[in-house]
Amino acid sequence: MEQPFIVDDPSTDTFRINRRAMVDPEVLAAERANIFDRTWLYLGHESEVAQPGDYVSRTVGGRALVLCRDHDGTVRVWLNTCTHRGATVCRETKGHGRFLTCFYHAWSFDLAGNLTTLPDAEAYGPGFDKAALALKAPPRVDTYRGFVFVSYNPAVIPLVDHLAGARDYLDLVCEQSDTTMAILPGTQEYSIEANWKLLVENSIDGYHAMSTHATYMDYLITAMRKAAEALGEKLAPPSLDGHAHDLGNGHAVIEYTAPWARPTARWAGPLDPALREPLAARRAELAERYGEERARRICETSRNLFIFPNLIVNDIMAVTVRAFEPVTPGLMHVRAWELAPVGEPAALHEVRLDNFLTFLGPGGLATPDDVEALECCQRGFTSWRELPWSDISRGMAQERPGITDELQMRVFWRRWNQMIGGDPAAAGGGEGETPVRLHAVGGGR
Amino acid sequence: MSSSPDLRAAVEEFLYHEADLLDTWRLDEWLALFTDECSYLIPATDRPDGDPFRDLFLVQDDRFLLEQRVESLMTKTAWAESPHSTTRRLIGNVRAADAGDGAVAVQANFIVTRARQSTVDTYPGRYEMLLERGGPAGFRIRMRKAVLALEELRPHGRISIIL
Ligand code: FES
Ligand SMILES: [Fe+2]
Numbered sequence: 001m002e003q004p005f006i007v008d009d010p011s012t013d014t015f016r017i018n019r020r021a022m023v024d025p026e027v028l029a030a031e032r033a034n035i036f037d038r039t040w041l042y043l044g045h046e047s048e049v050a051q052p053g054d055y056v057s058r059t060v061g062g063r064a065l066v067l068c069r070d071h072d073g074t075v076r077v078w079l080n081t082c083t084h085r086g087a088t089v090c091r092e093t094k095g096h097g098r099f100l101t102c103f104y105h106a107w108s109f110d111l112a113g114n115l116t117t118l119p120d121a122e123a124y125g126p127g128f129d130k131a132a133l134a135l136k137a138p139p140r141v142d143t144y145r146g147f148v149f150v151s152y153n154p155a156v157i158p159l160v161d162h163l164a165g166a167r168d169y170l171d172l173v174c175e176q177s178d179t180t181m182a183i184l185p186g187t188q189e190y191s192i193e194a195n196w197k198l199l200v201e202n203s204i205d206g207y208h209a210m211s212t213h214a215t216y217m218d219y220l221i222t223a224m225r226k227a228a229e230a231l232g233e234k235l236a237p238p239s240l241d242g243h244a245h246d247l248g249n250g251h252a253v254i255e256y257t258a259p260w261a262r263p264t265a266r267w268a269g270p271l272d273p274a275l276r277e278p279l280a281a282r283r284a285e286l287a288e289r290y291g292e293e294r295a296r297r298i299c300e301t302s303r304n305l306f307i308f309p310n311l312i313v314n315d316i317m318a319v320t321v322r323a324f325e326p327v328t329p330g331l332m333h334v335r336a337w338e339l340a341p342v343g344e345p346a347a348l349h350e351v352r353l354d355n356f357l358t359f360l361g362p363g364g365l366a367t368p369d370d371v372e373a374l375e376c377c378q379r380g381f382t383s384w385r386e387l388p389w390s391d392i393s394r395g396m397a398q399e400r401p402g403i404t405d406e407l408q409m410r411v412f413w414r415r416w417n418q419m420i421g422g423d424p425a426a427a428g429g430g431e432g433e434t435p436v437r438l439h440a441v442g443g444g445r
Numbered sequence: 446m447s448s449s450p451d452l453r454a455a456v457e458e459f460l461y462h463e464a465d466l467l468d469t470w471r472l473d474e475w476l477a478l479f480t481d482e483c484s485y486l487i488p489a490t491d492r493p494d495g496d497p498f499r500d501l502f503l504v505q506d507d508r509f510l511l512e513q514r515v516e517s518l519m520t521k522t523a524w525a526e527s528p529h530s531t532t533r534r535l536i537g538n539v540r541a542a543d544a545g546d547g548a549v550a551v552q553a554n555f556i557v558t559r560a561r562q563s564t565v566d567t568y569p570g571r572y573e574m575l576l577e578r579g580g581p582a583g584f585r586i587r588m589r590k591a592v593l594a595l596e597e598l599r600p601h602g603r604i605s606i607i608l
Pocket of ligand 2: 366
């Protein structure tokens with residue numbers, strides 16, 4: 001008896017997803033074919049290759065890629081494979097130089113992709129077309145405010161259209177800086193033994209904050225109380241308050257006020273009271289430039305933004321950019337960076353770094369508990385045949401779902417379901433190969 | 446780094462003691478080894494020489510945060526370490542040198558294993574420490590940096606224990 005992947009019935013406030021989606025290698029194969037091969041994927045940030053000659057290499061959507069800046073200053077993306085017989089031309093995760101030289105037979109390419117030299121070139125015949133053997137780019141590459149995306153689908157819709165309502169939220173993140181935002185040196189690269197979709201859910205899940213992150217909340221309250229006492233002030237009870245929004249094309253966000261300090265102009269204990277004034281001044285500056293309401297959002301509100309299918313930008317007590325890559329149904333690779341305004345005053349920059357590491361990353365006071373939770377879910381999914389359904393219906397009856405509701409996850413799952421069903425229009429490209437058909441067959445229920 | 450046998454023996458004794466406190470989860474006693482102005486650092490795997498004031502680290506604790514970390518780890522709601530994992534630390538290649546002002550600069554290699562939920566994660570790396578002479582254990586820790594000898598944090602996915 002066939003079962004759907006999703007039961008979505010607003011008339012009974014029912015939303016369930018079939019756990020087979022989290023464990024079945026066939027599902028992952030279909031995700032690769034129908035999602036990762038067809039839509040836009042986040043690759044990296046232009047600031048990671050700030051200088052001409054800089055390059056980084058990484059795997060995105062299963063393909064080894066090189067992101068670099070050529071000697072004219074143009075940001076380029078190349079498939080990391082030699083046009084001769086296939087070896088990766090870049091074997092370092094990051095570096096700087098004029099050429100990418102394949103060590104196998106020593107073909108050498110400049111960062112603009114041209115095949116510049118090869119040993120014993122005379123041995124090739126007159127029909128040998130050196131120009132045609134330049135490095136090859138993925139079918140589509142585009143950038144939005146420094147965020148570099150690729151697509152392996154030549155017929156994919158333009159990036160700006162794909163980003164839809166998420167653009168405005170990326171703008172809000174970037175408006176923290178008068179000049180530009182940059183990725184700081186240092187990458188948190190780790191893996192989680194869980195299905196990649198669990199990290200999507202977790203990264204925008206307000207419901208788990210108080211339970212999973214009890215130790216972090218204790219820390220925060222301790223730190224804030226200590227600061228308030230030192231100033232002879234009373235500590236308002238910390239709360240998270242806000243709403244979830246559907247941004248189109250599977251993107252979603254939760255936007256809310258939170259007790260923590262934000263280095264872009266939200267003072268709170270335990271920040272140095274001396275920072276109160278500069279932060280107020282900065283906030284006034286932003287109000288001048290963007291108007292009071294937008295400045296309030298830039299400064300005061302936190303946002304956890306998911307850009308379908310592989311990017312998280314969480315602009316909370318600091319900004320983290322997190323990209324993930326499924327490896328097997330039960331294993332994902334994760335990369336996390338810190339995004340910060342260029343030229344931020346040192347005192348605020350230190351706050352930012354502190355804020356980030358207290359909460360975020362595999363050594364923080366919060367992320368290890370997320371990893372634990374996701375791995376526990378994956379272990380629980382071993383009985384998916386006996387208990388096939390997960391419930392994601394929270395807040396379905398609400399007119400304006402809050403951040404502890406699950407609207408944002410339903411937005412993701414609906415888009416996932418649409419794409420996995422192989423609807424070419426939904427995938428943002430009417431052309432290309434026939435999508436993989438996949439039928440959900442659940443266990444008995 | 447030049448290392449006199451006596452100084453090295455004393456530092457080794459101290460490092461073994463410290464490792465034992467961590468392996469037996471006597472974290473309060475371990476915390477007591479630190480000075481008031483102290484730091485506990487783990488750089489990002491792709492930035493082992495990172496600057497804690499500019500770059501992203503994995504762990505960058507001052508005294509207050511280290512206290513919070515220890516306190517958290519001893520609560521039931523530190524889910525990643527509740528129930529506690531089983532760890533063992535091997536420390537070797539210890540070198541120690543006077544760094545002036547009664548301080549001692551230490552380098553040592555480590556391998557820490559963490560067993561939990563039927564998996565064993567291995568954390569290899571190098572300690573760089575700055576110690577002060579004194580205290581019941583012979584030394585106090587002013588700076589303790591654990592530089593991982595890993596290209597990325599895989600397959601571990603977390604540093605939920607003290608390294
Ligand atoms: S495979 Fe690269 S030079 Fe032959
Ligand atoms: Fe979390």
